[in-house]
Structures are given as C-alpha cells and as structure tokens.
Amino acid sequence: MMALPLQGVRVLELTDGFGDTAGRFLADLGAAVVRVELPGGSASRTAQPLRDGVSIPFALRNANKRGIVLDLDADDDRERLRLLAQRSDILLESFPPGFLATRGVGTADLCRVHPALVAVSITGFGQNGPYRDWAAAEQVLYALSGVLSRSGEPGEAPLLPPNGLIDESVGVHTAWSALLAYYDRLHTGHGQLVDISAFEVIVHGFDPGFGVQGSAAAGRSEDFPRGRPDAANFYPVYRCGDGQVRICLLAKRQWQAMYEWLGRPEEFADPKYDTIPARFAASERLNPLIEQLFSTYTRDDLVAEGAARGIPIGGLNTVAEVLTTEHFDASGTFVDAEIAPGLSARVPSGYAKINGERAGLRSRAPQLGEHNDQVLRSAGADTRDPISAPQREPGARPFEGLRVLDMGVVVFGAELGRQFADNGADVIKIENSQFPDGLRQSKRGAALAASVAWGHRNRRSLGINLRSPEGIRIFKLLVEEADIVLANFKPGTLASMGLSYDELAAINPRIIVSESSAFGSVGPWNKRLGYGPLVRAACGVSALWRYSDASAGLCDGSTVYPDHIAGQVTATTILATLIHRLQSGRGAAIEVAQADTAIVQLGNQLVAEHLAPGSISAPGNSDPYSAPSGVYPCAGDDEWCVVTVRDDADWVALCGVLRRPDLVDDPRFATDELRIAHRAEADEVLAQWLLLHTPTEATDTLQAAGIPTGAMIRLPDLLTNPHLTARGAYIELEHELLPAPLPTAKQVAHFGALPDWPLQQAPLAGAQTREICEEVLGLSTVEIDTLVHDGVLQPPADDPALSPVSSTV
Incomplete structure (x- = not known):
C-alpha cells in the first residue's frame, strides 16, 4: 500500500449529517479518523436509500474510519472525549450550535485543553x-x-x-x-476555531x-427574473x-465541422451561425436536422x-449504464x-490518484x-x-x-489556482497569446470578462510560448524554485512538451x-474533450437532473457543475501532499478526473442501483x-418554496402550523410510509x-416550527439576504477595466486566525512577464528584450521591447 499523504494526522469526528463526507475524504488521504457517536447511534445510520437494512450514505461516507460510542451526558465519557x-x-x-458547549466539551473548551487543535x-x-x-x-x-432558480424548463x-x-x-x-x-x-504552533456554514459553501x-462561470454563464437568472432560463439548447x-447524446458546439471550428457533416445546408451558410x-x-430549425442525421448512429x-x-459529443448514460461502462472499469473509478x-x-x-494510485476506499464503515x-x-x-515546518507568527x-x-x-483552472493565490501563494499564470485561456475569450464586448476578474485575482501573469524549445527552457528554470505545477490539459500533453512529473x-x-x-489518463475515454456538460451526461448526473425518466429534455444546461467542486477536490489533495512534503521532502504527481468527482458525489444512487437494479430513477x-x-408554488408571480417533512415529528409540527390537529392521527398520514x-x-x-403565503413568510413560519424550508432565491437577492449580510458573505471586487465593482466572496469558511482573502486585481495576459523574469530568474534587460523579439516571451503590447524604436535598435 502506498504512503498516503495524511498518514500520521489524527482526526476526531463528531458529525451526523454535514461533515461526515469531510472525514471520509481526509481518511481517503490517509488520516486516522475516529468517528464518535452517541448512544443509540447516529441518525445517519438510517439515512435512505437503505439496502438490506444498510444505509448506503452512511456506508459510503464513513468508510476508512474507526467508530466509538461516548455518552456526552456522562462525566467519564466527557473526560474520555477531552483525552x-x-x-x-x-x-x-x-x-x-451550543449542544457541545452546554456539556462543557464545546470546540472552545477543547481548544483550551489542547491549544494546537x-x-x-x-x-x-x-x-x-x-x-x-x-x-x-439538501433541497x-x-x-x-440560488441553484434552484436556474434549474428546470x-x-x-x-x-x-x-x-x-x-453533502459531498x-x-x-x-x-x-x-x-x-x-x-x-x-507553521505557527497555534490551532483555531473554524466555522463552516453549508449554506455559504x-x-x-x-x-x-x-x-x-465560463461559457455556461449564459442563462444566469438575473437575466431571467421570472421563470427558468431557456438553457437546453x-x-x-x-x-x-x-x-x-449531447453535443457542445462552442468554438467556430466545431460548428464548421458540424456544418460539413450536415452536408453544408444552404440555410446555415451565413457566417453569423459561427456564433452560439x-x-x-x-x-x-437546426435541431431537427442534427437529430435526423444522428438517428441512424449508435451513441458510441x-x-x-x-x-x-x-x-465534442458524449453519450447520455443512465445510472445503471455508468456501473457497466468500460472506461470506469479501466480507470479504477469503481471498486x-x-x-x-x-x-x-x-x-x-x-x-484522486497520487503517484498513479487511487487514494480511496480501504475498509468498510464501522459498526x-x-x-x-x-x-x-x-x-x-x-x-x-x-x-517540522518553518515557523512564522x-x-x-x-x-x-x-x-x-x-x-x-x-x-x-481558475478555481484551482485561486485557492492558492487567495491564501498567499505567488501564483504565476502561464499564458500564451496565440492560445488564450477560454475565460479571456468570453468578454461579450467588455474590456475584461467578469470571470477573469473573479478567477484570476491575486495572481501574476507570465506570457510565454511553451511551444518553443526556449520557452520550455525558461519554464524549467522556474520549476527549479517552484513548489506546485497546475495543468488541466488533455492527458499526455505535459509529457509531450517534455514537462512530465518525472522530468x-x-x-x-x-x-x-x-x-x-x-476522464483521467487511463481508459478508452482518456482523450475525450473535457466539457462539463459531457462529463455530467457520461456520469449519470444529467439523467437524474430532469423531471422524470420519460422527460426528453435535461435541466442541467445552465450549471457549471462539477468544475468548481473538482477544483476544490484537487486543491485539497495538493494541500495534503504539501503537508506530507514537510516530512518526506519530496513532491508527488496528482491526478483528478472531473468524472470521478461527479461519480463519487452520485455514489448513493449508483450503489443503491447496483444492489437493486432498476430501483433508481429521476425523482x-x-x-x-x-x-x-x-417544490411548491407560493403567493406571487413565479414564487416557490421547498419543504421537506423528514419524519413523524416534522409532520406533527406541520399539522400544528396548518392548524389541522385532526391530520396527526389521520390513517393516511400517521407514519412516514x-x-x-x-x-x-x-x-x-x-x-x-x-x-396563501409568500416564500419568505412560509419559510419563517415553518422554520420556526423546526421544519426544513427554504424560499427559492434568485441570484441578485443573495446580495441582500439577511443571513449572508450578517455573516459578511460578500465584498466588492474592483478592476480598472470593469465599469463597476463585482460582488465576490469575502471568505467561505470563517477562520479564527486566518485573514480574509486579499483582492489584488486580475492581471492582463503577460502583465508581469518582465517583472517575473527579472526577479525570479535574474534575467537582464538585454536577455528579456531578445526573448521578446524572438516571440518566446509575450509581455503586453506596451512593453518597451515591442515599441517601433526598440525594434530598430
């Protein structure tokens, strides 16, 4: 068994619901996780779906852990918890909030016992x-x-x-x-309290x-204040x-190839159809032509x-089909x-994979x-x-x-690099003007894409042509003093450039x-283009994200899932490896497939379907x-509210709110079943x-009775939401090329000792090229000028080496 990066790290887990997936991820990465349950066991032990009396969510989210029982109302067990x-x-x-503190074992109490916790x-x-x-x-x-407001037809x-x-x-x-x-x-010797709100996450x-949001930003609900965005096409x-099958015709060349395949129909010859x-x-008019063409082909x-x-074309897989897909067998996605x-x-x-081996399931959940x-x-x-780590205040x-x-x-790429830039790393974005980042191409007439301002902040930008031998030489010089290299190209691209991990x-x-x-580097799909909509379709997410199995349309067209979460998965795996490097002195090769992220997060349905074929469908x-x-309509125009009655106690509470005590013992409603x-x-x-009630009225009333309820919020309303405002969820991000500041996250988790993220504006492509070459590589002005003239370095157009006077010298 490989040496997992968090071996030696000890995690004490007292979760029931939110948080157990965190313990599972840390355990996958090698941490020794001890799960503490109260007498009688966690409520999540009976979470649906159940198969053979076993909760699939509990089994998946608590694998690789050890489990104990402590009675926190007993003095002896509280002392055991402190130890x-x-x-x-x-x-x-x-x-x-307050449950542990009233028993003298709250987070602040335990941190006083162990200040490094x-x-x-x-x-x-x-x-x-x-x-x-x-x-x-979850609902x-x-x-x-704001997710619900963008979902549907x-x-x-x-x-x-x-x-x-x-949950995942x-x-x-x-x-x-x-x-x-x-x-x-x-690095400091000090622990701290961390407050995480699932809502803010x-x-x-x-x-x-x-x-x-990239290209999928089309259809954001602030552009459609009532009704769902028409995103299916x-x-x-x-x-x-x-x-x-699903197709992603984004680039002009992709449409032109589709146009040729259709036989160059005259009605679509106009160049305007090069645009989305x-x-x-x-x-x-276009869809029937494509569907007629496709009708005689199989998905493969x-x-x-x-x-x-x-x-880019991908097959739409049901949950059952995902379980028997050849690629996922070959890639080790399932075990x-x-x-x-x-x-x-x-x-x-x-x-994730680390040094080619999966950091995954090793032992079942504890009894x-x-x-x-x-x-x-x-x-x-x-x-x-x-x-041992370098110390700082x-x-x-x-x-x-x-x-x-x-x-x-x-x-x-933007989300992954931002995690490190926001938290203090010197993140140098490598850019080639001939092949610009897709985010820079989605400006929609503005001087700068908002997604670039959000995603590239706190970075520096180096313009360099890595398709030249000299550009590769410069990059390797940077590697000598670097800690991390990030890439999300097609598998094999770094190796073809002479930049593999081994090199x-x-x-x-x-x-x-x-x-x-x-889809990862192993398996028959390893060269497939990596668009999120195709990943969702291949992994069963899209098949479940519709009104029913009989629905012709899919309703995931306006989401970017799983890009953001896959970036967070990768950042966490890198951070675990950084911790291990403090002891080993060596780095590692990390690989995360977006498809694996989606499949892990859909695990409950996949496992339930495997154990009872035909049991899982789009609900x-x-x-x-x-x-x-x-999801229920409320008073008003296109106003909706989500309510979940979890158990008999919620039903009794609901009957009280409705002033219908007669329904408590109604034989139709007396039990969950x-x-x-x-x-x-x-x-x-x-x-x-x-x-008879607005969503806000309904939410306030039902939540006061302890019933999970949530008004459907549209994106602009998040900025004035009273809870997010009270917790300082947003701050304004400015950029000189934007007409107005952008609302942006101030921080997600609330840390007791870590500062909020800085807001250094995103650089223009290549803006710090000269600065980086001088400060990091020690190149002289003459050397830099020569590399600029040769097209190896690509500073902005106003760089002195690109001026007419300079070019004649």
Whole structure:
C-alpha cells in the first residue's frame, strides 16, 4: 500500500449529517479518523436509500474510519472525549450550535485543553446569524443558494438537482478548510476555531452566481427574473439509434465541422451561425436536422465520429449504464468491496490518484461502537514526533512563500489556482497569446470578462510560448524554485512538451505536479474533450437532473457543475501532499478526473442501483423517502418554496402550523410510509397553505416550527439576504477595466486566525512577464528584450521591447 499523504494526522469526528463526507475524504488521504457517536447511534445510520437494512450514505461516507460510542451526558465519557481531543490534530463536529458547549466539551473548551487543535464546526447555517438555528436539508440549500432558480424548463416548476451533490460538496470544502487551518498550525504552533456554514459553501462554491462561470454563464437568472432560463439548447441533447447524446458546439471550428457533416445546408451558410447566439436562436430549425442525421448512429458511433471531426459529443448514460461502462472499469473509478458485514457492492473508490494510485476506499464503515476498546485503550498523551515546518507568527496567509506555476484554464483552472493565490501563494499564470485561456475569450464586448476578474485575482501573469524549445527552457528554470505545477490539459500533453512529473521532479524533487482532465489518463475515454456538460451526461448526473425518466429534455444546461467542486477536490489533495512534503521532502504527481468527482458525489444512487437494479430513477421534485416534500408554488408571480417533512415529528409540527390537529392521527398520514403511499394527498394539504403565503413568510413560519424550508432565491437577492449580510458573505471586487465593482466572496469558511482573502486585481495576459523574469530568474534587460523579439516571451503590447524604436535598435 502506498504512503498516503495524511498518514500520521489524527482526526476526531463528531458529525451526523454535514461533515461526515469531510472525514471520509481526509481518511481517503490517509488520516486516522475516529468517528464518535452517541448512544443509540447516529441518525445517519438510517439515512435512505437503505439496502438490506444498510444505509448506503452512511456506508459510503464513513468508510476508512474507526467508530466509538461516548455518552456526552456522562462525566467519564466527557473526560474520555477531552483525552481524545488532546491527542488529535483536527476535530470535526456538526452538532447544533451550543449542544457541545452546554456539556462543557464545546470546540472552545477543547481548544483550551489542547491549544494546537483545529476545531471545525459544520452546520447548515453557521454559528451565528438570523438563520443559525434553522433546519437544513439538501433541497432547502438548493433553494436558498440560488441553484434552484436556474434549474428546470421554461414555463415549468423549478427542478431540484440530484440528491447527494450538496453533502459531498460541503464535505470537500470542509476537508480543505480543516487542512488549511492545520497547515497554518504546523507553521505557527497555534490551532483555531473554524466555522463552516453549508449554506455559504453552496452559495460560493457549488456553482456560484457571483464567481467564475465560463461559457455556461449564459442563462444566469438575473437575466431571467421570472421563470427558468431557456438553457437546453446551449448543450442540446439528441436521440440516436440506442439512446441520447449531447453535443457542445462552442468554438467556430466545431460548428464548421458540424456544418460539413450536415452536408453544408444552404440555410446555415451565413457566417453569423459561427456564433452560439445565432445557432441558439435558430435551434428550432437546426435541431431537427442534427437529430435526423444522428438517428441512424449508435451513441458510441456518434462519439467516435465526433472525435474524428473535432466535434465534442458524449453519450447520455443512465445510472445503471455508468456501473457497466468500460472506461470506469479501466480507470479504477469503481471498486467491488464490502460496505457492511456480509454486504458487498460496486462503489466509487475515491476522488484522486497520487503517484498513479487511487487514494480511496480501504475498509468498510464501522459498526456502532466497533472500536471502543481499541481506541479508548490508547487514549492519552500524544507521543508522536512533531512535524517540522518553518515557523512564522500567527495571522499570516498560510501559503506565503509558496510558488505555483499555473497552466490551468477555464473554470476548473481558475478555481484551482485561486485557492492558492487567495491564501498567499505567488501564483504565476502561464499564458500564451496565440492560445488564450477560454475565460479571456468570453468578454461579450467588455474590456475584461467578469470571470477573469473573479478567477484570476491575486495572481501574476507570465506570457510565454511553451511551444518553443526556449520557452520550455525558461519554464524549467522556474520549476527549479517552484513548489506546485497546475495543468488541466488533455492527458499526455505535459509529457509531450517534455514537462512530465518525472522530468520536472528530476529538476526539483520537491515539485508537486497536478494534472486534471475530464476522464483521467487511463481508459478508452482518456482523450475525450473535457466539457462539463459531457462529463455530467457520461456520469449519470444529467439523467437524474430532469423531471422524470420519460422527460426528453435535461435541466442541467445552465450549471457549471462539477468544475468548481473538482477544483476544490484537487486543491485539497495538493494541500495534503504539501503537508506530507514537510516530512518526506519530496513532491508527488496528482491526478483528478472531473468524472470521478461527479461519480463519487452520485455514489448513493449508483450503489443503491447496483444492489437493486432498476430501483433508481429521476425523482423530479419528489423525495422518494419522505412526504410531503418538494417544490411548491407560493403567493406571487413565479414564487416557490421547498419543504421537506423528514419524519413523524416534522409532520406533527406541520399539522400544528396548518392548524389541522385532526391530520396527526389521520390513517393516511400517521407514519412516514403511509404519507409516502398517500403522497398526493399529503402534498395537497401543504400546497393549499403555501399558496396563501409568500416564500419568505412560509419559510419563517415553518422554520420556526423546526421544519426544513427554504424560499427559492434568485441570484441578485443573495446580495441582500439577511443571513449572508450578517455573516459578511460578500465584498466588492474592483478592476480598472470593469465599469463597476463585482460582488465576490469575502471568505467561505470563517477562520479564527486566518485573514480574509486579499483582492489584488486580475492581471492582463503577460502583465508581469518582465517583472517575473527579472526577479525570479535574474534575467537582464538585454536577455528579456531578445526573448521578446524572438516571440518566446509575450509581455503586453506596451512593453518597451515591442515599441517601433526598440525594434530598430
């Protein structure tokens, strides 16, 4: 077994719901995670879907952990918790605010016992603010975060995206935040409290309305204040001989290839159809032509023909088909493993590969109290040797002193590099003027794309032609003093340039090289183009993101998922490797496939389908495991509210709000199972009441009764949301080329000791070329001028070496 980067890091986990996925990710990366449950076990042990009495979510999210039971109402067990905290590095807890503190074992209490402890609280809405005590559920967070308002078909109810994506996304950001604070502790000796609100994570990190969005920014709901954006034809889906395929015609050359394949129809000969808006406007005439052409092909034939012609095409896979896809077999995305005693299944292994090996599932989730004797016997003083790291005073940004060479592009690349730039690293964006980053090409007539301002802030830019031998030589000189190289090209691209991990590690053994792509470097799909809509279609996300299995259309056209989350997964894996490098002195090769991110996050449905074939389908807005639940119209024009009645207690509370005590014992509604069996009647009871109230009124009233409820929020309303305002969620980002400041995240997690992100404006392409070559490489003015004249270095057009006077010297 390979040496995982977090081996030796100890994590104490007291979560039930939000946060358990964070512990699983840290455990995948090698941390020793001890899960603490209260007597009787966590509620998540019965979370649906269940198969053979086993909760699939619990089994997946708690693999690779050890489990114990402590009664926190007993003095002896509280003392045992304190002893465990003293020998832990990171604490994860998701109890309601105040639950642990009233028992004398709150995060602040445990940090006083162990000042080096990083204590992370993960709740629906955080430790303060007007929503602090609200009940959170995935559906509620989709509504409140602005995601729901962009999902669905015009004229229809907004549509909830698939379940599971939010829990996993919150877990990834929690793992990142915990390691960021732990990395800081290694350099300062001080732990800290970290407050994570799942609401803010989804607002800022899932598919942010005010953040990097790339080409999928079309259809943002501030442009469609009522109704859902008509986004289906941005990435249209067509029927073919054995199913459906999706195409992504973004570049002019891709459309021209499609035009040739169609036989050059005269009605589309006008050059205006080289643009996406013109094709979108003509979709009613264009789509039938393409569907007729595709009708005689199979999905595989269309994908192959598209690849030959340079047209991005991907098959639409159902959840069942994903489980038997040859590529995912070859890539190691799935593993057949025991997930509970006597129960084995085909499960997603894990997010990332390190040095070619998967950091994933190694052992099943623990039975209740399974490791009490083992763990509690060893509780006591920490006898490990401390990790040696350069020391600095608390309050600095954690990555100060690190240098990152960033070749990443578009949404994924921007998000990944930004994690390091915002936290103090010197991130040098490598740019070639002949092949500009796709974000720089999406200006829509403005001097600078908003996505560039959001995504490239706090960086420096080096213009260099890496297609020249001299450019490669310059890059390798930079590698000598760098810490991290980031790239998300097609697999094999770095190696073809002479920049593989092995070649770069020979120059600098401490270098960490991260390569990401759509489907990874291993398997028959490894060369497929990496557009997010094709990844979603291939991984089963799109098939579940529609109103029903019978729906012809897909409703994921206006999202950028999984780009942002895959970038966060990659950043977390790199950070774990940085921690390991403090001990080993060596870097590593990291690989993250966006498809693997989506499949891990859809794991509940995939495993449930494997264990009971045919059981998983697109649920639409109805939660198959609770009723009443869903998206309901409220008073007003296109106003909606999400409500989830989780259990009998919620039903009793709802009957109280509705002033219908007679319904509590109604034989149709007396249990969860009966309410699901009589879903239509249960929904009608709630729907009639909601029609009399605005979404805000309904949310306030039902949340006061403890029922998970969320008004559907549109993106502009996030900026004035009272909870986000109280927690300082937004700040203004200025850029001299923008007409007005942009709202942007001030920070996502709330750290006790880390500063907020700086807001240095994004550079123009190549803006710091001369500065970097002088300061980092020590090149003289004459050397730089020569490299500029030769086209190796590419500073901005106003560089002195490009002036007419300079060119005649």
